[in-house]
Amino acid sequence: MSENVGRWLRDEIENSILSNEFSPGERLDETVLATRFGVSRTPVREALMQLDAIGLIEIRPRRGAIVIDPGPHRVYEMFEVMAELEGLAGSLAARRLDKASREAITATHSRCEQSAAAGDSDAYYYDNEEFHKAIYAAGRSDFLEEQCLQLHRRLRPYRRLQLRVRNRLSTSFSEHCAIVDAIFAGDGDAARRLLRGHVGIQGERFSDLVASMAAR
Amino acid sequence: MSENVGRWLRDEIENSILSNEFSPGERLDETVLATRFGVSRTPVREALMQLDAIGLIEIRPRRGAIVIDPGPHRVYEMFEVMAELEGLAGSLAARRLDKASREAITATHSRCEQSAAAGDSDAYYYDNEEFHKAIYAAGRSDFLEEQCLQLHRRLRPYRRLQLRVRNRLSTSFSEHCAIVDAIFAGDGDAARRLLRGHVGIQGERFSDLVASMAAR
DNA sequence: GTCAACAATCGTGTATACAAGAATAGCATT
DNA sequence: AATGCTATTCTTGTATACACGATTGTTGAC
Numbered sequence: 001m002s003e004n005v006g007r008w009l010r011d012e013i014e015n016s017i018l019s020n021e022f023s024p025g026e027r028l029d030e031t032v033l034a035t036r037f038g039v040s041r042t043p044v045r046e047a048l049m050q051l052d053a054i055g056l057i058e059i060r061p062r063r064g065a066i067v068i069d070p071g072p073h074r075v076y077e078m079f080e081v082m083a084e085l086e087g088l089a090g091s092l093a094a095r096r097l098d099k100a101s102r103e104a105i106t107a108t109h110s111r112c113e114q115s116a117a118a119g120d121s122d123a124y125y126y127d128n129e130e131f132h133k134a135i136y137a138a139g140r141s142d143f144l145e146e147q148c149l150q151l152h153r154r155l156r157p158y159r160r161l162q163l164r165v166r167n168r169l170s171t172s173f174s175e176h177c178a179i180v181d182a183i184f185a186g187d188g189d190a191a192r193r194l195l196r197g198h199v200g201i202q203g204e205r206f207s208d209l210v211a212s213m214a215a216r
Numbered sequence: 217m218s219e220n221v222g223r224w225l226r227d228e229i230e231n232s233i234l235s236n237e238f239s240p241g242e243r244l245d246e247t248v249l250a251t252r253f254g255v256s257r258t259p260v261r262e263a264l265m266q267l268d269a270i271g272l273i274e275i276r277p278r279r280g281a282i283v284i285d286p287g288p289h290r291v292y293e294m295f296e297v298m299a300e301l302e303g304l305a306g307s308l309a310a311r312r313l314d315k316a317s318r319e320a321i322t323a324t325h326s327r328c329e330q331s332a333a334a335g336d337s338d339a340y341y342y343d344n345e346e347f348h349k350a351i352y353a354a355g356r357s358d359f360l361e362e363q364c365l366q367l368h369r370r371l372r373p374y375r376r377l378q379l380r381v382r383n384r385l386s387t388s389f390s391e392h393c394a395i396v397d398a399i400f401a402g403d404g405d406a407a408r409r410l411l412r413g414h415v416g417i418q419g420e421r422f423s424d425l426v427a428s429m430a431a432r
Numbered sequence: 433g434t435c436a437a438c439a440a441t442c443g444t445g446t447a448t449a450c451a452a453g454a455a456t457a458g459c460a461t462t
Numbered sequence: 463a464a465t466g467c468t469a470t471t472c473t474t475g476t477a478t479a480c481a482c483g484a485t486t487g488t489t490g491a492c
Binding site: 063 | 444445446447448452453454455
Binding site: 029062 | 472474
């Protein structure tokens with residue numbers, strides 16, 4: 001547990017939302033949460049205020065908190081921004097790559113290769129995250145890295161859905177290969193372009209997303 | 217005043233930080249703030265939790281809240297991300313421009329022209345904001361617009377410093393002209409590139425920023 | 433004279449109490 | 463039977479009280 005109850009609750013409720021334990025639109029009753037976690041309402045409220053500030057829930061004055069439902073269109077917009085930020089991270093990584101980052105990217109990349117070869121989508125889901133995080137870090141921009149990590153977290157559930165789509169695993173991995181080549185070659189523009197294409201959800205991939213969101 | 221004291225306090229403290237009334241590194245004492253605003257500590261704490269979540273302050277457990285000091289390097293990173301997001305907004309605006317957005321951009325653009333011609337840097341500061349906001353809105357991506365507005369707010373004080381630099385006013389306005397042309401011509405790539413250049417602080421503009429930050 | 437240990441004080445973290453607004457159910461009226 | 467008004471209940475918003483950890487100042491020993 002974190003150092004104070006408020007933060008712990010924030011993480012706990014955030015995870016519950018992101019793992020769809022609290023569904024979008026659901027009302028979060030302060031008293032219920034307080035008794036459920038065995039604390040008073042005070043730290044619960046503090047956690048909710050923070051989640052409101054992050055944008056995960058909405059607190060309507062005097063009418064309680066509800067989990068925000070992004071809806072397919074907004075999720076698309078979030079992926080669009082994510083693509084842009086990752087593109088920037090990639091182009092910076094290509095320019096600033098050092099030995100440690102290079103090794104981190106290589107390591108996570110080969111782990112992706114193994115999971116993809118094994119067809120293990122759960123393992124790939126995890127390794128893929130680490131691969132992208134290695135690129136954020138390689139960009140050597142703390143602020144950009146934070147922004148990327150935050151958006152990444154929020155988009156987590158939807159990423160997972162996407163990997164379920166047929167052939168997405170091998171397609172994703174071959175895109176990774178091209179991205180790694182561009183970064184290692186120091187070609188920032190190519191890295192940017194490839195990452196934008198890899199992360200964004202154009203055309204049919206958007207329909208896939210809508211379909212899998214509707215399926216829940 | 218907002219509907220509840222917590223939100224009102226959040227805005228109030230946020231403005232105080234952004235207008236440098238609370239300087240970076242300064243400690244924010246809950247009791248002091250509470251008496252100053254004539255409320256109890258509870259809403260003050262809620263406001264602080266939110267500001268912590270946004271990233272404006274840092275709450276160290278049991279040791280109080282301090283205003284975050286970004287430092288020149290981090291401010292540079294923030295402008296880098298801002299440039300990327302504005303670039304995306306511009307490219308979307310070029311593609312999706314409709315009549316209302318076109319008129320909004322034209323209106324704010326010509327207001328910038330007047331302030332620039334008058335050499336009124338305070339007026340230009342305000343009109344410039346509206347111009348950029350018009351572009352965010354023209355992109356027709358709610359999420360992107362929100363992100364842009366949020367970052368824009370945080371960078372506000374530094375933007376203001378930049379305008380003080382000699383000749384920056386007329387340079388800025390001529391860059392605006394090129395941006396408007398690109399958007400109106402439907403040239404997304406050009407709009408993206410021009411906005412990235414306009415917003416980012418490369419080369420000597422970074423030294424200007426450092427100098428003006430040190431001057432305070 | 434310096435450093436360490438202990439005590440006192442100050443400020444944060446959590447719980448609880450109370451007030452006020454919103455939701456709801458019941459009653460009356462058409 | 464349906465709709466509108468009222469009263470009750472339930473939940474949120476704010477204040478206050480209390481406990482615990484951190485900071486600081488003082489005293490004593492080396």
